[in-house]
Amino acid sequence: MNIIIVGAGASGMTAAISAAQSGKNNKIFMIEHDDRVGKKILSTGNGKCNLTNENMSSDKYRCSDITVVDKVLNKFGYKETIDFFEKLGLIFKNRDGYIYPYSGQASSVLDVLRMKCSELGVDILTGVKPLHIKVSNDSYIIEYIEDDKKKNIRADRLIIATGSPASNISGADNSGYKLIKELGIKVNNVLPALTGLRSSNSFCKAMAGVRCDGTVSLYVDNVFVSGDTGEIQLTDYGISGIPVFQISRFASIALNEGKRVVAKIDFIPHLSTDELKTIFKNKQINCPQKSMDEQLIGVLNKKVAGVILKRYGNDIYKIIEGIKSFEFDIQATNPFEQSQIATGGIDVSQINFDTMESKKFKKLYFAGEIIDVDGICGGYNLQWAWATGYIAGRNAAK
Ligand SMILES: Cc1cc2nc3c(=O)[nH]c(=O)nc-3n(C[C@H](O)[C@H](O)[C@H](O)COP(=O)(O)OP(=O)(O)OC[C@H]3O[C@@H](n4cnc5c(N)ncnc54)[C@H](O)[C@@H]3O)c2cc1C
Incomplete structure (x- = not known):
């Protein structure tokens, strides 16, 4: 046979x-x-x-x-x-x-x-x-x-x-x-699938090259679909790294169906919003002379901090919101190659x-x-x- x-x-x-x-x-x-x-x-x-x-x-x-x-x-x-x-x-x-x-x-x-x-x-x-x-x-x-x-x-x-x-x-x-x-x-x-996600947001270039531990959460038409935690890579085209790979198949399918896809990154997943508020309150008490970008030193990667400050100004509550849930509009996945x-x-x-x-x-x-x-x-x-x-x-x- x-x-x-x-x-x-x-x-x-x-x-x-x-x-x-x-x-x-x-x-x-x-x-x-x-x-x-x-x-x-x-x-x-x-x-x-x-x-x-x-x-x-x-x-x-x-x-x-x-x-x-x-x-x-x-x-x-x-x-x-x-x-x-x-x-x-x-x-x-x-x-x-x-x-x-x-x-x-x-x-x-x-x-x-x-x-x-x-x-x-x-x-x-x-x-x-x-x-x-x-x-x-x-x-x-x-x-x-x-x-x-x-x-x-x-x-x-x-x-x-x-x-x-x-x-x-x-x-x-x-x-x-x-x-x-x-x-x-x-x-x-x-x-x-198991690939990077491409974003049209202009701030991507400013954060390119950063690797950070974070949580990525994928939303399709405003509904949470999947998330993962680990080392995320910020690139000039969008986001990559294992946690992004893990959720990419959901983005691929949703984009193919013409749905809106947003990836939200939590840059400090092991601290809650309230814990971050307390940390920043204490920072302001301890070092009242420091500007907001100085307060972010040691908390966030400098490139990420720069983009967050540019986006949210000096409002500490908005900055914390940005740290916990920074949005990338996803336009495409990387190609098969x-x-x-x-x-x-x-x-x-x-x-x-x-x-x-x-x-x-x-x-x-x-x-x-x-x-x-x-x-x-x-x-x-x-x-x-x-x-x-x-x-x-x-x-x-x-
Ligand atoms: C960069 C990379 C890293 C990966 N790392 C891992 C990992 O560490 N662990 C893991 O579990 N998975 C990993 N994967 C996924 C894994 O390699 C694939 O899931 C697996 O190889 C699939 O096996 P397969 O036999 O179905 O296909 P393949 O291994 O792709 O084999 C298919 C074969 O069929 C041949 N072929 C295609 N069409 C035709 C045709 N019409 N006629 C004749 N021949 C044809 C192809 O040339 C190929 O040789 C990785 C994939 C990539 C690309």
Whole structure:
């Protein structure tokens, strides 16, 4: 039986390994349109690859039906990921639950996956661009271009693992969704996520370069949607950093729907408004001679203080309001090239998550980010890729 996997990234390579390990008489091919396999893995975790997280649960994922995430993680969760990679030869570094290869090199993860594929006799075809997938009786015909020639290959079982257009890596594009849409499978809007937010406010330039611990809260049409705390980066285009990444998918969806998006930053989240009022009252008693900008020294970064003073004048109550809830009008997210993942993709109603098989077409499976499930930062997106890849591969090989 021919098992073909389209897309040789994190989920595709895992699918190839589990398919090869699950059935002896199968011939397994991986079709990759880029010149090399698994390029995106190399840039994960700033080149260190945060491959999973000890604190694994479905509440780290966003999806229209979170029970499907539970289903997948129950079959292949944190422990199974560790076990899988241990058997491939990795040992790990655990940083507050965030798991990395001990070498600190994402290339180690790609190397062990490639080596296992090769050991198991997986046939990897790179530089092969699929044009269409045709359903033919009980199998699939993939029409593709190789060396400028049109060719066909038949799959008894087909796994689509083509990822998303996120990142600036060659190979990351929308072509996988196109193949799937041609089969009449429902694909939801694919939008940038885990990315920075762009603002039209002119004060951004004046605060560019500042990194500060704060809380960012996202409001869509004046309603609070999501928030996160951590190191926020103020940039000339808007705001970035992990807390901003975590909420960016909500901004992406709302902006796409033409809604008003505002991000509010609390620059001193661990002090309440009343506590700040007391602090400033005491400052005025202790140092009455100091001007307002002098009172802000040691409280706020100088660039941030300058912008807040310009905006709110010398009114201490307004200044405190600005410190606790500084508004950025969000016009856009960063583009896919500067995003880690996409939100959107194959609607979860289209898939049987016990097997990752399409509900519409038998013997067609999906894996990875191409599915409309997105995780927060912290190893959750790769976990989704390994888990769905493993389940798809095993079931395809049955
Ligand atoms: C900068 C960056 C840092 C990240 N860091 C982390 C991290 O530390 N931890 C974490 O959990 N996640 C991280 N992610 C997210 C993670 O990399 C992805 O969620 C994961 O790689 C998705 O796996 P996948 O197999 O679905 O897609 P991919 O790994 O993108 O693989 C898809 C493959 O399919 C190929 N392909 C696409 N279309 C076609 C086609 N039509 N025909 C043939 N081949 C095709 C692509 O070239 C690619 O090789 C990061 C992402 C980025 C961009």
